[in-house]
Amino acid sequence: MNFCDECGSMMHTEGDAWVCRSCENEEPRDSQAEAAMATRDGQRDDGAPAVADATRGSTETTQEPCPADDCDSDRARYEMLPKPGGSYEVRLFTCVECGHKWRDS
Template identity: 80%
Template sequence: MQFCDRCGSMMHTEGDTWVCRSCGNEEARDSQAEAAMSVQDGQQDDGAPDVADATQDSAETMQEPCPAEDCDSDQAYYEMMPKPGGSYEVRLFTCVECGHKWRES
């Protein structure tokens, strides 16, 4: 893959020349440099993202009533997690007794 020295866009080959479709810059192709370029087929699958679990590595609990209908517990593990986009954090709870999970609203 070759990038344009003028505008940074990806260049395409046309015969013996690399051509930038954005700004029109042209550069001669170098067979030795192209032979050194690596090619990678496909994409890597890193699997599903980790799901937050407030019980992992946490011994801290706080008084927070469980919202599950059949649970009378008032203790929950908690964990602070950043919201997507990093604007603020949200507190995630897991009931100590029944394992029900919820977030602070």
């Protein structure tokens, strides 16, 4: 993958050149640099990421309206989980009536 030096967009190959579809900047292709780029074949698949279960170990509820179309509940269990990178936490809700799960936006 190559990125445009002018605008930072991802560039695409067209013949012997890398072309930016955003600003139309063109750069010559370098076969040695391209050989060093990772391909899908060289990447590993770790599977789908784990999904947190907001009902696990949570007994505390709060007044939070369920966003599910067919549910009128205004109570939900919640759990606070750290965001990747540890910059802040996210609150995950589970409706006590229908089990619908959502996160605090």
